Each structure stands twice: as structure tokens, then as C-alpha cells.
Amino acid sequence: MKHCDTLIAPRWCVPVQPAGRVLEEHAVALDDGRIIDILPRADALQKYQPSVTVERPDHALLPGFVNTHTHAAMTLLRGISDDLPLQRWLTEGIWPVEKRWVSAEMVRDGTELAIAEMLRGGTTCFCDQYFFPEVVAATANDAHMRANIGTPIIEFPTAWANNVSEYLSKASDLVHDRFADHPLISTSFAPHSSAALTDDSFRDLRVIADQLDIRVQIHLHETLGEIERAVAETGKRPFARLADLGLVNRSLIAVHAVHMNDEEIALMADRGVSVAHCPKSNLKLASGIAPVTSYRDAGVHVAIGTDSAASNNSLDMLSEIQTAALLARARSNSADALTAADALRLGTLDGAAALGLENEIGSIETGKAADLISIDLAQINTQPVYDPISAIAFAARADQVRDVWIAGRHLLENGELTHMNVARILARSHEWRNRIATQTGRPNE
Amino acid sequence: MKHCDTLIAPRWCVPVQPAGRVLEEHAVALDDGRIIDILPRADALQKYQPSVTVERPDHALLPGFVNTHTHAAMTLLRGISDDLPLQRWLTEGIWPVEKRWVSAEMVRDGTELAIAEMLRGGTTCFCDQYFFPEVVAATANDAHMRANIGTPIIEFPTAWANNVSEYLSKASDLVHDRFADHPLISTSFAPHSSAALTDDSFRDLRVIADQLDIRVQIHLHETLGEIERAVAETGKRPFARLADLGLVNRSLIAVHAVHMNDEEIALMADRGVSVAHCPKSNLKLASGIAPVTSYRDAGVHVAIGTDSAASNNSLDMLSEIQTAALLARARSNSADALTAADALRLGTLDGAAALGLENEIGSIETGKAADLISIDLAQINTQPVYDPISAIAFAARADQVRDVWIAGRHLLENGELTHMNVARILARSHEWRNRIATQTGRPNE
Numbered sequence: 001m002k003h004c005d006t007l008i009a010p011r012w013c014v015p016v017q018p019a020g021r022v023l024e025e026h027a028v029a030l031d032d033g034r035i036i037d038i039l040p041r042a043d044a045l046q047k048y049q050p051s052v053t054v055e056r057p058d059h060a061l062l063p064g065f066v067n068t069h070t071h072a073a074m075t076l077l078r079g080i081s082d083d084l085p086l087q088r089w090l091t092e093g094i095w096p097v098e099k100r101w102v103s104a105e106m107v108r109d110g111t112e113l114a115i116a117e118m119l120r121g122g123t124t125c126f127c128d129q130y131f132f133p134e135v136v137a138a139t140a141n142d143a144h145m146r147a148n149i150g151t152p153i154i155e156f157p158t159a160w161a162n163n164v165s166e167y168l169s170k171a172s173d174l175v176h177d178r179f180a181d182h183p184l185i186s187t188s189f190a191p192h193s194s195a196a197l198t199d200d201s202f203r204d205l206r207v208i209a210d211q212l213d214i215r216v217q218i219h220l221h222e223t224l225g226e227i228e229r230a231v232a233e234t235g236k237r238p239f240a241r242l243a244d245l246g247l248v249n250r251s252l253i254a255v256h257a258v259h260m261n262d263e264e265i266a267l268m269a270d271r272g273v274s275v276a277h278c279p280k281s282n283l284k285l286a287s288g289i290a291p292v293t294s295y296r297d298a299g300v301h302v303a304i305g306t307d308s309a310a311s312n313n314s315l316d317m318l319s320e321i322q323t324a325a326l327l328a329r330a331r332s333n334s335a336d337a338l339t340a341a342d343a344l345r346l347g348t349l350d351g352a353a354a355l356g357l358e359n360e361i362g363s364i365e366t367g368k369a370a371d372l373i374s375i376d377l378a379q380i381n382t383q384p385v386y387d388p389i390s391a392i393a394f395a396a397r398a399d400q401v402r403d404v405w406i407a408g409r410h411l412l413e414n415g416e417l418t419h420m421n422v423a424r425i426l427a428r429s430h431e432w433r434n435r436i437a438t439q440t441g442r443p444n445e
Numbered sequence: 446m447k448h449c450d451t452l453i454a455p456r457w458c459v460p461v462q463p464a465g466r467v468l469e470e471h472a473v474a475l476d477d478g479r480i481i482d483i484l485p486r487a488d489a490l491q492k493y494q495p496s497v498t499v500e501r502p503d504h505a506l507l508p509g510f511v512n513t514h515t516h517a518a519m520t521l522l523r524g525i526s527d528d529l530p531l532q533r534w535l536t537e538g539i540w541p542v543e544k545r546w547v548s549a550e551m552v553r554d555g556t557e558l559a560i561a562e563m564l565r566g567g568t569t570c571f572c573d574q575y576f577f578p579e580v581v582a583a584t585a586n587d588a589h590m591r592a593n594i595g596t597p598i599i600e601f602p603t604a605w606a607n608n609v610s611e612y613l614s615k616a617s618d619l620v621h622d623r624f625a626d627h628p629l630i631s632t633s634f635a636p637h638s639s640a641a642l643t644d645d646s647f648r649d650l651r652v653i654a655d656q657l658d659i660r661v662q663i664h665l666h667e668t669l670g671e672i673e674r675a676v677a678e679t680g681k682r683p684f685a686r687l688a689d690l691g692l693v694n695r696s697l698i699a700v701h702a703v704h705m706n707d708e709e710i711a712l713m714a715d716r717g718v719s720v721a722h723c724p725k726s727n728l729k730l731a732s733g734i735a736p737v738t739s740y741r742d743a744g745v746h747v748a749i750g751t752d753s754a755a756s757n758n759s760l761d762m763l764s765e766i767q768t769a770a771l772l773a774r775a776r777s778n779s780a781d782a783l784t785a786a787d788a789l790r791l792g793t794l795d796g797a798a799a800l801g802l803e804n805e806i807g808s809i810e811t812g813k814a815a816d817l818i819s820i821d822l823a824q825i826n827t828q829p830v831y832d833p834i835s836a837i838a839f840a841a842r843a844d845q846v847r848d849v850w851i852a853g854r855h856l857l858e859n860g861e862l863t864h865m866n867v868a869r870i871l872a873r874s875h876e877w878r879n880r881i882a883t884q885t886g887r888p889n890e
Contacts, residue, residue, distance in 0.1 A: 076829060078827075078828070078829060078831070078836075078840060079830070079831050079832050079835035079836055079839060079840065080831045082784070082785060082832070082835050082839065083780055083781035083784050083785075084780050084781070085779075085780040086780075088780075089780070113825065113828065116825050117825045117826050120825055120826070121826070280771060282775075283771035283772060283774055283775045284771055284774060284780070284839070285774075285780055286774040286775065286777075286778055286779055286780040286782070288775065288778075289775055309840075312839070313835065313836075313839040313840045314826055314839070314840045315826070316826065316842075319764075323768075323771075326725060326728035326729055326768075327728060329728055329729060329730075329731040330727075330728045330731065330733065330734055332731075333731055333733075334530075334731055335528055335529050335530040335531075335533075335534070335729070335730055335731040336528035336529070337731070339527070339528050340527060340528075378871070380558065380561050380562045380565055380867065380870070380871070381562050381565070381566070381759050381760070381761065381843070382523075383523070383558065383871055383874045383875070383878075384521060384523060384874045384875060384877065384878030385524070385878070386523070386524050386525045386878065386881075386882060387524050387527070390524035390527050390758065391523075391524055391758075394524060394527065394729070394757070394758040394759070395523060395524065395754075395758045395759045397761075397842050397843060397844060398826070398842060399842060399844040422825065425825070426823070426825070426828055429828045429829045430828070430829060432829065433828075433829030433830070433831065436831075437831060440831070
């Protein structure tokens with residue numbers, strides 16, 4: 001018999017790749033943080049002598065969710081401003097609070113709360129953009145969470161940097177010096193939106209991004225207002241301007257991409273752009289419904305993100321996957337526009353690919369990192385089960401995620417976070433709530 | 446001091462009426478199944494000597510959800526047919542299975558599973574339509590669940606009745622003989638859709654419904670195809686035909702009502718018709734997005750339903766309320782189209798009104814029946830709380846519902862169903878799954 005660290009024996013295994021496949025009574029063997037074997041349970045018990053065996057007779061095992069768009073620290077602003085369209089939500093609801101309260105400490109506490117929520121709900125990798133990215137990275141590292149950390153780059157000064165040159169220099173330092181070859185943390189450039197930078201700054205950014213070979217994530221065509229303002233100011237739609245500046249390529253993550261015309265969709269497909277589709281945020285801010293079916297039909301790569309808890313108001317990828325599947329049907333008037341298996345793939349393997357991590361995570365395949373989750377389908381609200389993929393995509397809730405492994409480490413075990421101090425996280429969240437609430441005129445608690 | 450059965454002391458009390466009100470540190474006193482007082486917690490502890498005190502220092506107390514459209518027994522068909530539009534979903538996916546398996550026993554076991562899911566998620570009243578309505582009613586009665594039981598009326602014979610005259614006669618018997626003046630169970634007529642009955646049958650139905658003064662619930666303008674087929678067959682849109690037959694009045698519950706033109710909306714408002722809005726089912730079957738904002742602006746009464754677990758695929762009213770709030774914003778391009786408080790009211794008091802029960806349930810008011818739920822907002826995914834109504838409508842999950850009372854009876858206590866045998870319900874669900882799966886070519890388990 002062969003040693004392995006962990007043997008997981010679920011009722012069903014949903015590897016995501018190949019699409020729609022369900023393995024019954026199989027086991028998955030992990031060693032040194034990686035998946036080393038997927039085989040019938042009976043064979044596994046003969047072949048392996050694991051340090052730990054995890055029996056989950058009512059659960060489905062699947063790859064962890066990849067949340068491709070977050071502003072994790074903003075979890076501290078959950079529900080602080082609810083009923084405004086994007087531009088007013090930013091200028092009246094969010095920016096005044098951020099201006100007063102954003103600090104390294106706030107980013108650490110908010111990111112920790114976000115990671116706790118994400119792990120609890122089965123997310124094993126998130127792609128963030130916020131101030132103090134080195135704090136976001138360190139917080140993710142401390143929690144053993146996988147993440148792509150976007151460094152903010154904007155034309156105006158903030159607590160983090162004074163000008164574009166300093167943003168780019170700090171961002172490059174972060175990539176090179178602090179998180180090069182880190183097993184869990186990668187980095188990207190995160191210019192906030194096309195309006196945030198001049199052409200010259202975008203050119204500088206592009207040169208460095210190409211040298212570093214990292215992703216560039218940007219809020220793009222989120223609302224019609226954004227497009228109209230850009231046309232008035234620059235004479236170009238934001239996507240066309242980015243294309244002219246050489247930024248429309250396979251490194252680009254177009255966040256939201258709610259409003260794209262046929263020509264733009266064709267160019268996105270041709271250049272290998274990825275979309276971070278955030279359906280609930282787009283609904284909540286009345287931005288619109290992204291044409292996911294058109295993207296997929298054209299060959300544009302689509303992944304899923306929750307956006308921040310301030311505009312969603314949760315970081316629940318199961319809910320986001322379900323909403324994506326339901327909305328695609330309404331948007332395209334077709335009940336098979338996005339099947340349960342399609343939606344699950346968007347939330348896992350396609351998310352990994354958007355971050356350039358498709359060879360490392362996103363599916364249960366031998367050799368990949370052991371980023372896995374188990375979902376208990378024996379609960380009342382998912383019974384009976386005719387098809388576990390349907391049960392996951394259309395009926396399961398985040399509380400049914402009972403186990404999470406990242407690189408083989410068991411971070412959620414039977415519904416309990418093993419590596420985070422939840423009481424401390426909630427206490428700090430409560431302290432921030434009371435500080436911030438005074439500004440918005442809300443009573444202390 | 447005055448005796449009362451129960452005193453509930455939550456962190457927040459959200460009475461729904463008045464709109465948007467949040468009472469902090471209040472208590473609600475129950476006696477003989479009714480709310481007898483709502484008062485500051487400190488005063489309550491002075492004034493009342495309760496048999497039971499329920500302290501919920503992290504919870505919000507609110508009226509139970511009213512699910513205005515279900516086919517409860519179809520919970521046994523959850524996820525059996527996922528990616529078909531309505532008409533094919535019925536003819537290819539659902540009807541063949543129903544034809545073979547629907548029986549009094551199946552209806553009892555399916556309804557019991559549905560009630561367990563609904564209670565667990567905070568629903569305290571449901572409005573059903575399915576075969577063997579007397580079995581649905583008896584099952585609800587056994588579970589101490591409040592319900593409006595719709596009796597099916599269709600032109601063709603089923604296991605329940607042979608012709609319209611027999612459907613109407615059995616339905617009238619049910620109303621008169623079995624559930625007249627029942628404290629929890631009321632009844633309604635449920636002609637399946639306009640295509641299900643001839644003009645003469647609708648006229649007969651109307652006369653009896655008027656005599657009995659009961660609601661008439663009907664699937665109406667759910668899809669464009671339904672309207673087109675009706676126009677081809679009768680020369681009229683279904684709503685116009687019902688109007689000509691005298692059925693468009695305050696007793697009518699228009700289920701779905703996805704596609705209504707301005708004239709129809711005006712007439713609905715004028716006649717006091719209620720809409721049972723089922724957003725997730727409408728998305729999943731690619732039926733469309735109902736114009737909820739137009740309805741409300743015109744004065745049409747809108748309530749929320751989950752539809753069956755076969756087309757949703759859950760009976761989760763919190764998820765349905767959230768989806769309604771998000772979709773209304775997309776449909777009307779307005780981020781304040783349906784606020785958190787609006788959405789919560791649709792799922793409670795407005796649901797009660799659709800069933801003619803607005804004086805009995807749907808809000809926390811002295812004198813009303815004690816149909817109450819408590820939601821734990823101290824979980825990671827609802828922290829911090831700036832506004833409990835926002836936390837409930839946009840972030841809370843069904844598992845955070847921890848207590849349910851119906852007419853003062855504590856049916857869910859700390860997340861455990863007190864009056865249902867969950868193990869038996871799940872075992873029977875599993876048996877039905879295996880019987881039914883053989884028909885659809887799925888493997889036994």
C-alpha cells in the first residue's frame with residue numbers, strides 16, 4: 001500500500017472536467033497539497049494508506065469556487081448604502097466612507113471577514129482589487145487562502161500612493177519582491193476603470209504588465225453611463241480606447257462587461273479577453289444584465305465574481321452561480337442557455353482560467369492543487385437528488401458547504417473554520433461597524 | 446403581572462407594518478396563538494409573567510413568509526428536468542412522471558417534504574395547487590402549517606375527478622364540509638390555466654366561487670407562447686377572456702403574470718387583482734421577467750411565490766424575496782425600484798393580502814395571529830449589520846431562520862423542527878426518488 005496525506009471518500013465526485021461528469025463512489029487521494037489519484041472507492045481503500053481518511057457519504061466533492069471579482073475589505077460596508085445606481089452609490093454612499101476610514105488596519109480586518117465568509121461558502125480563490133494590496137495579500141497568506149491581488153492604479157493620490165508612477169512602482173515591488181513564486185498568492189494590475197487613467201498612464205501600465213506577464217483587471221462597460229461619459233470626454237467607448245492603447249489581449253479581465261456590442265464581443269473573443277461576470281451586483285445597482293450567452297457563443301471566456309459585499313450584499317458564490325444560470329436564460333430567452341454544469345464550470349474552472357491558473361486549480365484532476373470542497377446534499381432543501389450537479393447549481397445553499405481544502409490543507413472541517421479566529425473577526429467587524437456608523441448618522445450598538 | 450404564553454425578546458423587531466420600521470430591544474407577547482402586545486423589552490419584563498421566555502439577542506423577529514404559489518407535492522420532482530422551456534418542461538419532463546406516479550400517498554409525502562423545507566426557511570403560510578387537495582390540506586393540518594389549498598379544476602379526467610362538474614363538486618365539498626372555519630386552512634379554486642377550461646366551465650366556476658367567496662388562482666400570461674396559443678384558439682388573450690367571463694376581480698390571483706400590457710395592468714389595478722410573482726421559476730423556464738415596478742406603480746397588488754421545487758429548484762422565500770428585489774431593478778433600470786423594505790413586505794403582508802388574510806397574518810401587530818420567525822444575523826455572512834432589513838432582504842440565508850411560530854406554536858426551535866419527523870420524511874423522499882428515477886432511466890441508489 002502507498003502512503004498519502006488524505007483520502008476523501010464522498011458519495012459523488014463532480015470533477016467539472018470533463019463537463020457534466022459525475023463519479024459515484026469514487027475517492028480522491030491527496031498528497032503534498034496535490035491531487036494524486038481519483039479512483040473507485042474500493043480500489044482506493046486497497047491501494048492507499050492515508051494519514052487521514054475523510055468519509056462523506058452524503059456529500060458531493062467538487063473543485064473550490066473561484067471568485068474572480070472582489071473588493072474584500074468592503075465587506076465591512078455590507079448594506080451601508082443599498083438603493084442607489086452605481087455612480088451615486090459610489091459618490092454619495094461609498095467614497096465618503098472610504099475616504100475617512102480606509103487604512104491598513106481596516107483593510108486587514110475587512111479582508112479577514114471576507115475570507116472567512118468565502119471559505120465558509122466554498123470559495124478557495126479570489127481575485128481582489130483594493131487599497132493596501134500588500135495587506136490583502138498578507139491577510140490571504142495568513143489564512144492559507146489562494147488569491148490574485150490586484151494593485152490599485154489611479155490618477156489621483158490616496159493613502160497608498162501619490163501618483164501613477166508611484167502606484168506602478170509599488171505594484172511592481174509587490175509582484176517582484178514580495179509574492180514572486182508564492183504558492184498561493186499571485187498579483188495583477190487593477191486600474192479602477194478607463195476614466196481613472198490618462199492614455200500615457202495606461203501606456204506605462206501596459207509596458208510593465210507585459211514585462212511582468214500579469215493580468216490587468218478593470219471595471220469595463222459596467223453601466224451605460226460610464227460609456228456615455230467616456231464618449232463625451234475622449235470620443236471613444238472605453239473598450240475601444242483600451243484596444244487602441246494595446247490593452248485588449250489575453251491578460252485583460254473585463255470586470256462586469258454588461259454592455260458590449262457585437263463588434264466588441266468579436267474582438268474580445270479574438271484577443272482572448274476574460275469577463276468577470278457579477279450578476280447580482282449588476283442587478284442590485286441596476287447596471288443591467290450581461291450578455292453571457294452571446295459571450296459564450298462567440299468564444300469569449302466568462303468567469304463569475306461576487307463583487308463586494310457592499311453591492312451584492314454577500315460573497316456567496318453558490319448564490320452567484322445560481323443567479324448567473326437563471327439570468328442567462330432570461331437574457332437570451334432560452335431555458336438551456338446556461339445549464340447547471342455550465343454554470344458550475346463558470347464558477348470553478350473558467351474562473352481559474354480567467355486568472356491564468358487553469359493548469360493549477362478549477363477542476364479535480366490528477367496533478368492539480370488540492371483546492372476542493374464538499375457539499376452536503378442530504379439536507380431537506382436538496383432532497384431528493386436526481387442529479388447532483390443540478391442539486392448543487394439550483395438548490396444547495398452556502399451553509400451546505402461542509403469542508404474546504406486549499407492546497408490540501410483542511411480549512412473548513414464539518415462546517416467549522418479551522419485556521420481562523422471567528423470570534424475575533426466578528427468582534428473587529430462590530431468595532432468597525434460602530435466607528436463607521438457614527439459617520440452615517442446611525443446609532444451606536 | 447399579567448400571564449402570557451410566550452414572550453419573545455429579539456435584538457430587533459421588524460413588524461413590516463409600518464413600512465421600514467425597526468424596533469430595537471422590544472419584546473413581543475403571545476397568548477392563545479395571538480400577538481397581544483409589542484413593547485419595550487424592559488417594560489415587558491415588568492408587565493408579563495410568561496410561561497416561556499425566548500431570548501434571541503442576535504436575532505431579528507419578523508412575520509413569517511407567505512409563499513403565494515406552490516405545487517408542494519412536486520418537491521419530490523426537484524431537479525428531475527432542468528433545461529427546458531415551460532411547455533416542453535411540462536409535456537416532456539413533468540407530465541409523464543406525474544401521470545405515472547401521482548397518488549394520494551405521493552401527494553402526502555411530497556407535501557410533507559415541502560412543508561418541512563418551508564418551515565425550516567421561515568415560510569408560515571403557503572398557497573398550493575395540486576391534485577388530491579384534501580391530502581395537501583390534511584398534511585398541512587397535521588404539521589400545524591397555515592395554508593390556502595387550491596383545488597384543481599380542469600376539463601380532462603385525472604385520478605381525482607372525471608369532469609368539471611365533479612371537480613367543482615369535490616372542491617365545494619372540501620370548502621364547505623372539511624375546512625370551513627378551520628383556524629389554519631382556507632381553500633381556493635385553482636383552474637390550471639385559461640386553456641384548461643371551456644367558457645361554460647369558467648362560468649360555472651365563477652358562480653360557485655362567488656357563492657363561496659373564495660379566491661381563484663390561475664397560471665396567467667406566464668409565457669408569450671401561452672398568449673399566442675390562446676389568441677389562435679379563442680381570438681382573445683387569456684386575461685381578456687377571463688375578464689369577459691367575469692373572473693377579473695379582487696378574488697383573482699394571477700399567478701406569474703409575466704406578460705401584461707398597459708391596458709391589462711390598468712384593469713388589474715382597477716379590479717383589485719393580485720399577482721403571485723414567481724421570479725426564479727420565470728427565469729429558470731425562460732418565461733421572462735414580470736413588470737413588478739409597473740404593477741406597483743399602477744396600484745396592482747403583488748405578492749411572491751416560489752412555484753414548485755421542480756422549476757425553481759427550492760422553496761426558499763428569502764432567496765425569492767432577494768431575487769424579486771434584484772430583478773425589479775434590472776427590469777425597470779432603477780436601483781430603488783424595490784427596496785429591501787418593499788421586498789420584505791411583498792413576501793409577508795402583501796402575500797397575506799393576496800390570500801385575503803391581511804387582517805390575520807403578514808405583520809407583527811397586536812391582535813394578529815402569532816405567525817412569526819426569527820433570523821440570526823450574527824453569522825459571518827450578515828455581519829456587520831447597519832440595517833437589519835437590508836441584512837434580511839439582501840444577505841441572510843434560509844439556514845439563519847432559527848425559530849418559527851404559527852398561531853403561537855413553536856414549530857422550529859433553534860433550527861430544529863419540533864413537530865415533524867425529518868428522518869421519516871427524508872426516507873420517504875428517498876424511496877420516491879428511487880421509484881421515479883427508474884422511469885427516467887436514472888440508476889437506483
